[in-house]
Amino acid sequence: MISRQEAVRRVALVLLGLMIGAAAGEILARLFAPERHPSKGLLRPLPADPIAFDYIPNSRAGDVEINPQGFRDDPFPGAKDSTETRIVWLGDSIVMGFGVRKSSRYTERMNKQLEEITHRRFRTINLGVEGYSNYQETLVLDRTGDRLNPDLVALGFCWNDILRYEHFVDTLGHSKFLLELGRQEYTDQPSLAQKVRSMIYERSRLAALLRDGAKDLLRRYGFSRADTPHPLTFAEFLDWYSVAWRGPDYDSLKAQIRGMKKRATEFHARFALVLFPVSIQVEDEGEWETHLKAIEQSQDSLLRFCQTEGIVSFDLRPLLRESYELEKEKMFLDVWHLNDKGHEVTARAISTFFARTMFRD
Numbered sequence: 001m002i003s004r005q006e007a008v009r010r011v012a013l014v015l016l017g018l019m020i021g022a023a024a025g026e027i028l029a030r031l032f033a034p035e036r037h038p039s040k041g042l043l044r045p046l047p048a049d050p051i052a053f054d055y056i057p058n059s060r061a062g063d064v065e066i067n068p069q070g071f072r073d074d075p076f077p078g079a080k081d082s083t084e085t086r087i088v089w090l091g092d093s094i095v096m097g098f099g100v101r102k103s104s105r106y107t108e109r110m111n112k113q114l115e116e117i118t119h120r121r122f123r124t125i126n127l128g129v130e131g132y133s134n135y136q137e138t139l140v141l142d143r144t145g146d147r148l149n150p151d152l153v154a155l156g157f158c159w160n161d162i163l164r165y166e167h168f169v170d171t172l173g174h175s176k177f178l179l180e181l182g183r184q185e186y187t188d189q190p191s192l193a194q195k196v197r198s199m200i201y202e203r204s205r206l207a208a209l210l211r212d213g214a215k216d217l218l219r220r221y222g223f224s225r226a227d228t229p230h231p232l233t234f235a236e237f238l239d240w241y242s243v244a245w246r247g248p249d250y251d252s253l254k255a256q257i258r259g260m261k262k263r264a265t266e267f268h269a270r271f272a273l274v275l276f277p278v279s280i281q282v283e284d285e286g287e288w289e290t291h292l293k294a295i296e297q298s299q300d301s302l303l304r305f306c307q308t309e310g311i312v313s314f315d316l317r318p319l320l321r322e323s324y325e326l327e328k329e330k331m332f333l334d335v336w337h338l339n340d341k342g343h344e345v346t347a348r349a350i351s352t353f354f355a356r357t358m359f360r361d
Contacts, residue, residue, distance in 0.1 A: 091156030095128030109347030
């Protein structure tokens with residue numbers, strides 16, 4: 001039987017080992033793991049504005065910095081001179097670069113590659129905001145197009161951008177669905193447990209990484225709820241969006257895209273839609289076959305619509321799949337968002353396409 005002093009010594013050694021291991025894990029996580037929720041606390045509700053919410057101008061969280069106009073980009077440029085070609089990107093968190101550094105986003109990489117290919121000077125302006133639908137992206141274009149004077153308006157479209165946020169209110173009974181996603185940021189009096197959890201996750205990259213990895217794993221296999229305030233598993237969430245693509249929401253989406261093209265023309269700019277896949281379309285091992293079919297059919301229908309309307313469109317699905325098949329290197333942080341590798345492949349594909357179709361002269 002060991003003595004009390006020896007028992008205390010062993011416990012102390014175990015605790016010391018755990019502390020050293022946790023410290024080493026935290027250092028490695030900060031060096032190599034992307035911040036999974038880098039923009040937490042940057043969104044603000046706008047109850048009287050149809051856009052519903054936006055980024056707080058001049059705010060910052062981690063390496064995510066918001067400019068004076070409320071976007072994750074440099075301050076808006078002044079008047080465009082004759083040597084500059086200006087591209088404005090609209091979109092959601094994929095375009096915004098959720099989970100990656102600003103310099104790693106496909107928009108920054110694409111800008112540099114276009115200059116190398118065409119020998120022209122480009123300025124790319126990223127107006128992506130996490131959680132925005134096509135409806136809100138239309139409002140962003142209306143409010144910024146005149147000032148930015150783009151030569152090309154590019155819409156980064158993801159499959160779940162179809163629903164306007166009011167539809168969540170109607171279907172689920174939430175006062176503001178997308179604002180409910182950030183309820184912890186706007187809770188006036190959080191509980192002690194919420195405060196402790198928030199402090200741990202905000203200060204420890206390792207703890208946040210373990211939490212999000214566990215959530216993704218559970219959600220992937222249907223044991224957890226989707227990252228939303230409604231009681232749906234991930235599979236049910238996909239089913240619910242698939243229904244939206246077969247109803248009036250799809251007609252509304254097409255009308256919005258027509259309107260975007262018309263608005264871009266009024267700014268003397270061209271318009272293009274770039275279709276982004278979700279991770280299960282690129283890296284799926286066969287478990288989501290039923291849902292994949294519905295997603296693919298929806299996207300194919302949208303591309304046919306663009307062709308009929310004379311809208312330039314670019315489908316990223318084949319190139320991302322080809323890259324994954326060749327290199328077997330993951331390109332997504334989660335279901336929706338690209339990692340550094342995904343942004344790298346995307347930038348190369350888009351810059352080549354734009355140089356060939358939009359900027360040949």
